[in-house]
Amino acid sequence: MSVNDKDHEKEKRKIKSDKQMKDIMTTYYIDAKTAEETGKKVAWITSGGPVEPLIAMDVIPVYPENHGAMIGASKMGVDLCEKAEEMGYSTDLCSYAMADIACAMVNGGPIGGLPKPDILVCSTNICGTVLKWYEVQARYFNVPLFILDTPFCHTEFTEEARDYVRKQFDEYARFLETACGKPFDYDRLQAVGKCSLEGQRLWQAVLDTCTYKPAPMSAFDAFFHLALIVTLRGKQATVDYYKALLAEMNQRIDDQISAVPNECIRLLWDNIPVWYRTRWLSDKFASFGACLVADTYTSAWCAATKYIDESNFLDSMAESYTRIYLNIGVDEMAKSVLQMIDKYNVDGFVMHSNRSCKPYSLGQYDIQKIVQKERGIPTLMLEADMVDERKFSESQIETRIDAFMEIF
Amino acid sequence: MTDKISDFLKPFQEAVQDPGAYARAWKEKHQKSVVGFFCSYAPEEILLAADVLPFRILGSRKQISLADAHLQAYSCSLVRGALEDALSGDLDFLSGTVFPHTCDSIMRLSDMWRMNLELDFHLDVVLPVKLNQQNAREYLVDVLKKFRSDLSTAMQIDMSDDQIKASTILMNRIRSRLNELYKLKLRQPGLLSGSDLNTIVKASMFMDRRDVSNLLESFLEFFKNNEETEPKDGKRLLMAGGLCSMPDIFDIIESSGGVVVGDDFCTGARYASGQIDTANEIMTAIADRYAERIVCPAKHSGINSRGDHVVRLAKEKKAAGVIFLYLKFCDPHAFDYPYMHEMLEKEGIPSMVFEVEDQLPSEGQFKTRCEAFIEML
Numbered sequence: 001m002s003v004n005d006k007d008h009e010k011e012k013r014k015i016k017s018d019k020q021m022k023d024i025m026t027t028y029y030i031d032a033k034t035a036e037e038t039g040k041k042v043a044w045i046t047s048g049g050p051v052e053p054l055i056a057m058d059v060i061p062v063y064p065e066n067h068g069a070m071i072g073a074s075k076m077g078v079d080l081c082e083k084a085e086e087m088g089y090s091t092d093l094c095s096y097a098m099a100d101i102a103c104a105m106v107n108g109g110p111i112g113g114l115p116k117p118d119i120l121v122c123s124t125n126i127c128g129t130v131l132k133w134y135e136v137q138a139r140y141f142n143v144p145l146f147i148l149d150t151p152f153c154h155t156e157f158t159e160e161a162r163d164y165v166r167k168q169f170d171e172y173a174r175f176l177e178t179a180c181g182k183p184f185d186y187d188r189l190q191a192v193g194k195c196s197l198e199g200q201r202l203w204q205a206v207l208d209t210c211t212y213k214p215a216p217m218s219a220f221d222a223f224f225h226l227a228l229i230v231t232l233r234g235k236q237a238t239v240d241y242y243k244a245l246l247a248e249m250n251q252r253i254d255d256q257i258s259a260v261p262n263e264c265i266r267l268l269w270d271n272i273p274v275w276y277r278t279r280w281l282s283d284k285f286a287s288f289g290a291c292l293v294a295d296t297y298t299s300a301w302c303a304a305t306k307y308i309d310e311s312n313f314l315d316s317m318a319e320s321y322t323r324i325y326l327n328i329g330v331d332e333m334a335k336s337v338l339q340m341i342d343k344y345n346v347d348g349f350v351m352h353s354n355r356s357c358k359p360y361s362l363g364q365y366d367i368q369k370i371v372q373k374e375r376g377i378p379t380l381m382l383e384a385d386m387v388d389e390r391k392f393s394e395s396q397i398e399t400r401i402d403a404f405m406e407i408f
Numbered sequence: 409m410t411d412k413i414s415d416f417l418k419p420f421q422e423a424v425q426d427p428g429a430y431a432r433a434w435k436e437k438h439q440k441s442v443v444g445f446f447c448s449y450a451p452e453e454i455l456l457a458a459d460v461l462p463f464r465i466l467g468s469r470k471q472i473s474l475a476d477a478h479l480q481a482y483s484c485s486l487v488r489g490a491l492e493d494a495l496s497g498d499l500d501f502l503s504g505t506v507f508p509h510t511c512d513s514i515m516r517l518s519d520m521w522r523m524n525l526e527l528d529f530h531l532d533v534v535l536p537v538k539l540n541q542q543n544a545r546e547y548l549v550d551v552l553k554k555f556r557s558d559l560s561t562a563m564q565i566d567m568s569d570d571q572i573k574a575s576t577i578l579m580n581r582i583r584s585r586l587n588e589l590y591k592l593k594l595r596q597p598g599l600l601s602g603s604d605l606n607t608i609v610k611a612s613m614f615m616d617r618r619d620v621s622n623l624l625e626s627f628l629e630f631f632k633n634n635e636e637t638e639p640k641d642g643k644r645l646l647m648a649g650g651l652c653s654m655p656d657i658f659d660i661i662e663s664s665g666g667v668v669v670g671d672d673f674c675t676g677a678r679y680a681s682g683q684i685d686t687a688n689e690i691m692t693a694i695a696d697r698y699a700e701r702i703v704c705p706a707k708h709s710g711i712n713s714r715g716d717h718v719v720r721l722a723k724e725k726k727a728a729g730v731i732f733l734y735l736k737f738c739d740p741h742a743f744d745y746p747y748m749h750e751m752l753e754k755e756g757i758p759s760m761v762f763e764v765e766d767q768l769p770s771e772g773q774f775k776t777r778c779e780a781f782i783e784m785l
Binding site for chain 1: 515517546
């Protein structure tokens with residue numbers, strides 16, 4: 001193949017919607033950073049946090065975790081984590097938190113720091129670390145903190161938990177009324193909820209295109225396109241974008257354009273990405289004809305649709321925000337993994353043992369055993385960290401991947 | 409005098425030497441169940457009402473090998489050690505286990521414990537993380553009621569309000585006596601070493617509670633009338649942090665020129681904090697204590713709750729400095745340290761932090777840092 005042919009190949013395989021995605025995110029961050037001038041309130045919210053009420057109250061949601069991913073991708077994680085260590089934080093703490101806490105002090109990161117929050121919204125449905133992290137930021141910024149305490153569902157979602165979480169949504173409404181100086185708009189919430197659900201269904205549909213063999217996009221593409229459903233869930237722009245992305249994926253299926261040329265091995269990825277090495281990992285697996293066709297991380301933002309009652313979004317938020325992937329027992333997660341293996345026709349399972357995330361990583365060994373027992377497919381464990389490159393050993397990872405791919 | 413103290417300490421020290429052996433012997437003698445629990449938020453009052461021996465599970469003294477198949481190395485030595493003990497059969501005297509919701513590591517350990525062990529029962533008590541809202545209080549009562557019901561089913565017994573009230577009175581007594589012991593040590597720092605006090609508190613978390621209550625009563629009764637004091641020089645230090653299942657730490661501090669005048673440990677003063685008002689409806693009264701007692705960093709009762717408490721404690725005990733200790737890989741404690749250090753600095757109280765592995769292999773390191781810190785005070 002000539003150089004021109006190679007470029008043409010690459011061009012063909014590039015996802016066209018990428019550019020539009022970047023534009024939407026840029027506009028979003030600009031809006032957030034100029035909120036003070038436009039008189040809008042800014043809320044920092046956790047990735048599993050209930051964003052729809054914020055949208056309904058015209059509060060701009062900002063996601064330190066999404067910013068953490070950007071910091072990782074820009075390879076600025078090590079520097080910021082070291083700064084946090086100088087501040088007295090242990091090196092073993094979550095690198096999203098470390099990077100964000102340091103960033104707030106020095107206005108670091110790839111966009112010159114996040115805009116100051118007017119309020120903080122923390123949901124514990126993803127972990128207990130966010131509670132501590134947001135306490136730190138509440139002290140630092142001296143702003144009100146709302147905590148949505150979503151009881152962990154080891155084996156069940158109890159009526160007591162449903163009741164508790166539902167009551168907290170009333171607390172949240174009061175909290176927002178105080179912060180915004182206006183009554184909570186329940187009608188708007190219902191409308192935003194509908195839009196949110198539509199966005200989530202579209203995101204699921206986008207991910208579902210990867211059941212096709214060969215997959216039109218990979219998990220690494222999904223990691224990138226995920227940002228909208230996380231940060232701007234409930235907005236029309238998100239719905240419009242995913243409609244376009246879905247159309248592009250379907251077109252790629254029609255045109256036989258796959259993420260990995262000559263896809264011969266289909267893999268499932270588990271845990272948060274290694275943000276500073278997504279390109280490297282993608283190329284590495286692709287060099288073996290392997291495509292990561294699905295992952296447990298990006299699917300977490302559409303898996304709760306089954307708990308949402310479109311006609312009563314507010315009440316059903318208690319369940320849809322509590323029964324998320326990281327807030328359920330390890331055996332429940334394993335069931336979900338087995339379902340994904342079947343749905344996406346997966347040949348192997350790649351697990352990122354992410355030092356920063358205990359709820360996601362502790363239990364992986366048990367899930368790995370269950371997968372081996374129930375499906376008999378090869379599994380690979382990669383030890384690293386999502387943002388702190390000091391905890392990534394390229395030679396070790398490379399050796400492991402090479403050995404794993406040899407099995408196929 | 410020292411002989412008398414030794415006599416009093418003996419039952420506690422013997423128990424702490426081998427808690428498992430103690431539990432097995434108790435089980436054999438009483439023909440009743442031993443139920444394991446984690447953490448100081450486990451509702452012991454309700455457990456006791458089921459007429460069992462509540463046995464707090466702390467880290468193992470073993471080398472980790474079996475637990476490696478389930479838990480990465482970046483989890484704390486409490487969860488790894490506990491799982492190691494369980495998988496190797498060392499905890500097979502347990503009928504069941506109670507897991508209150510506290511931190512992420514305990515949360516996942518509960519899943520692994522339930523999935524890999526074959527005990528008679530496994531109860532998760534999914535307590536709220538938030539403690540300072542009315543909705544959380546209501547949920548807390550609901551969860552305790554559910555625990556009572558689940559435990560009754562698991563043990564196939566009935567639990568009356570009166571039984572729970574009786575257990576509560578016993579736990580109140582134990583906590584009150586432990587606090588008296590702390591006060592005694594404050595008045596006479598030389599009477600009881602930090603290590604001894606720690607031993608007593610630890611033993612109280614797994615020994616027969618009636619025995620504990622009586623032993624403490626005798627101890628206090630005796631020393632109430634014996635105001636002999638062994639003066640102890642040394643820089644007054646407050647200890648704060650997570651689990652402290654190593655008595656050695658206290659010995660090191662005391663041999664480095666410090667004297668421990670108080671603590672805010674999970675396996676120390678926090679365990680003994682708060683009385684339950686048995687005049688109220690019992691389940692609500694118990695809930696009130698768990699909501700209002702000195703908070704653990706895995707729970708939220710306010711932005712500065714723990715910092716305020718440690719500062720107040722340091723001033724009250726006239727501490728010259730504070731030593732923070734927490735297990736390596738303990739996230740909640742690690743997040744709290746910087747701001748508490750800052751709050752103390754503002755009050756002119758220096759503090760240092762030391763990350764501990766449960767077996768303290770870095771003993772030399774700790775001693776060196778301790779000496780340097782104490783010298784600086």
